[in-house]
Amino acid sequence: MKSNSFYGLMAMVFLAFSCSEKQQPVKSTKPMTILIQPFKDFSSENVLKTAEGIRKIYPNIKILEAIDFPDNAYYKERNRYRADSIIKFLDSRTKDGFVTIGLTSKDISVTKGKIKDYGIMGLGYRPGKACVASKYRLDKKNADEQFFKIAIHELGHTQGLKHCPEKTCFMRDAEGGNPTDEETDFCPKCKTFLISKNWKFNSI
Ligand SMILES: [Zn+2]
Ligand SMILES: [Zn+2]
Numbered sequence: 001m002k003s004n005s006f007y008g009l010m011a012m013v014f015l016a017f018s019c020s021e022k023q024q025p026v027k028s029t030k031p032m033t034i035l036i037q038p039f040k041d042f043s044s045e046n047v048l049k050t051a052e053g054i055r056k057i058y059p060n061i062k063i064l065e066a067i068d069f070p071d072n073a074y075y076k077e078r079n080r081y082r083a084d085s086i087i088k089f090l091d092s093r094t095k096d097g098f099v100t101i102g103l104t105s106k107d108i109s110v111t112k113g114k115i116k117d118y119g120i121m122g123l124g125y126r127p128g129k130a131c132v133a134s135k136y137r138l139d140k141k142n143a144d145e146q147f148f149k150i151a152i153h154e155l156g157h158t159q160g161l162k163h164c165p166e167k168t169c170f171m172r173d174a175e176g177g178n179p180t181d182e183e184t185d186f187c188p189k190c191k192t193f194l195i196s197k198n199w200k201f202n203s204i
Contacts, residue, residue: 031198034061034155035100037090039069042103046135046144050103053148054155058199075109075117083108083123083132090130099158101151102132121174124154131158137178149180156190159197164190 034054038047047063055061073085086108090100112118121138124131131154138146153170164171169187172179186194188204195201 030097031060033098034058035094035098036061036063037100037102038064038066039102039104039106040066041105042066042135043105046105046147047103049144050148050151054151057152057194057201058155060198069104069106078107078109078117078119080107080109080117080119082117083110083120083134086132087123087125087128087130090132091128094129098129099155100130101155101158102130103135103151104132105135107136108132108134121178122150122154124157126157126162127160128158131155138180139178142181146178146180149183152186156186156194159194159199161190161193166190 036047036051036054038044044066047066051061051063069081070085070089073081073089075082081104086102086104090102094100107119108123109117109119110123112120119137120134121136122131122133133147133151133154135143135147138150149170153172156171161171163173164187166172166187166189167179167182168184169190170183170185171187171190172183174180185191186201191199191201191204195204
């Protein structure tokens with residue numbers, strides 16, 4: 001009896017091991033959806049233009065109805081909207097498997113070091129479920145193209161991308177300026193990272 005149960009146990013242990021050996025790393029089968037969330041100040045024409053650009057490299061997107069800013073985001077002293085409050089608000093509305101990007105033409109700001117209210121073009125946490133992009137600080141002559149680059153940069157952060165040292169990469173750090181005209185694409189390194197998150201690129 002004793003030896004029988006010993007062999008029985010061995011068989012079970014062996015079975016357990018052979019099972020775990022065959023197991024593949026769990027890969028999420030359902031790609032996330034990017035939710036495009038315009039605020040009411042942002043024109044529907046610009047929403048479509050931005051969505052079209054994003055769709056080319058990440059096809060799984062959905063455009064939502066325009067909404068108001070959350071009340072707590074307004075910073076009256078500067079007539080700006082706080083990007084961190086906007087992200088918190090969008091994050092709370094975003095379910096698992098989704099990432100929301102808020103679009104606005106109003107000025108947005110965040111606390112940066114000792115500067116209490118610092119105007120920015122966009123903000124996204126790394127990784128995160130929500131980000132925001134603003135058209136307010138962009139050059140009027142090619143604001144559409146620049147805006148797409150801001151949006152895709154912030155979405156890159158939500159996916160886990162850091163700032164990139166490549167001057168032509170969308171993940172370049174703006175460093176207080178607006179270098180978007182020098183940016184042409186994600187660099188091969190950033191692309192490889194995004195491909196692992198189901199992003200589609202024709203070439204690396
Ligand atoms: Zn950034
Ligand atoms: Zn890069």
